[in-house]
Amino acid sequence: MSRAAGRVVLVTGASRGIGAACARRFAATGARLALLARPSAALDAMGRELGAHTVPCDLAEAPQVEAALVEVERALGPVDVLVNNAGIVHRHEVVGHSTAEWDRVMAVNLRAPFLLARGVLPGMLARGAGRIINVSSISGSGGTPLLSAYCASKAGLLGFTRALSAEVKGRGVVVVAVSPGSVDTDMLVGSGFAPAMAPEDIAEIVAFLADGPPALTGGAVEAFA
Numbered sequence: 397m398s399r400a401a402g403r404v405v406l407v408t409g410a411s412r413g414i415g416a417a418c419a420r421r422f423a424a425t426g427a428r429l430a431l432l433a434r435p436s437a438a439l440d441a442m443g444r445e446l447g448a449h450t451v452p453c454d455l456a457e458a459p460q461v462e463a464a465l466v467e468v469e470r471a472l473g474p475v476d477v478l479v480n481n482a483g484i485v486h487r488h489e490v491v492g493h494s495t496a497e498w499d500r501v502m503a504v505n506l507r508a509p510f511l512l513a514r515g516v517l518p519g520m521l522a523r524g525a526g527r528i529i530n531v532s533s534i535s536g537s538g539g540t541p542l543l544s545a546y547c548a549s550k551a552g553l554l555g556f557t558r559a560l561s562a563e564v565k566g567r568g569v570v571v572v573a574v575s576p577g578s579v580d581t582d583m584l585v586g587s588g589f590a591p592a593m594a595p596e597d598i599a600e601i602v603a604f605l606a607d608g609p610p611a612l613t614g615g616a617v618e619a620f621a
């Protein structure tokens with residue numbers, strides 16, 4: 397039996413792709429799951445499949461994010477493992493890039509992980525235990541044409557991971573990131589990149605980070621294949 401058995405695990409972007417694979421991977425270990433995405437039949441189906449608590453929420457809307465966390469903790473209790481997985485891309489050159497789309501990418505990819513981390517941290521610190529796993533991207537350390545907002549948000553998420561890890565160092569909370577290359581999900585469609593990994597490959601790394609050595613804190617595992 398995994399150490400994840402009975403733990404409360406919150407996975408964002410769990411309606412499909414990498415988040416759905418993470419949810420299935422944690423469900424197999426006996427975790428009590430909260431699945432977060434915008435309202436959809438796919439999210440409902442994931443909840444039924446895994447017997448998980450689903451929380452429909454638009455991560456671009458800060459009040460919805462805060463309300464969602466209240467709902468998760470009301471239903472399941474304090475979050476032991478937070479997987480900040482949800483992410484979006486907006487493909488456009490910087491010239492003519494809409495401010496609204498820039499803000500939306502930043503809100504979903506960077507502000508929502510901050511809001512959720514800020515929400516779960518007091519409980520984790522009080523218990524002296526917890527894991528926050530941020531799904532960044534190799535685009536967070538490299539540059540990808542037409543993805544300026546995405547690259548900036550993912551670089552920001554790596555910076556947030558390092559800063560938060562240092563801030564809570566020695567208090568039992570581990571903060572880590574995974575930076576995938578090309579994964580076979582809806583996000584990759586139309587990107588021009590060939591899929592090199594399956595969502596389950598990243599879920600395996602996330603599961604490892606949830607139980608792996610605390611010395612990993614602040615780091616980012618780069619996943620290529």
Ligand SMILES: NC(=O)c1ccc[n+]([C@@H]2O[C@H](COP(=O)([O-])OP(=O)(O)OC[C@H]3O[C@@H](n4cnc5c(N)ncnc54)[C@H](OP(=O)(O)O)[C@@H]3O)[C@@H](O)[C@H]2O)c1
Nearest residue numbers: 409411412413414433434454455482483533578579581583
């Ligand atoms: N696929 C890749 O090659 C790749 C590579 C590197 C990093 N990543 C990262 O991996 C993570 C997962 O990506 P994926 O490939 O699995 O993408 P995906 O298949 O497009 O799934 C994205 C997930 O995020 C959710 N989401 C999007 N906007 C949301 C919002 N405003 N509020 C709440 N949930 C929202 C989606 O649900 P709804 O749309 O139903 O709300 C969906 O569950 C992302 O952070 C992505 O940047 C992916």
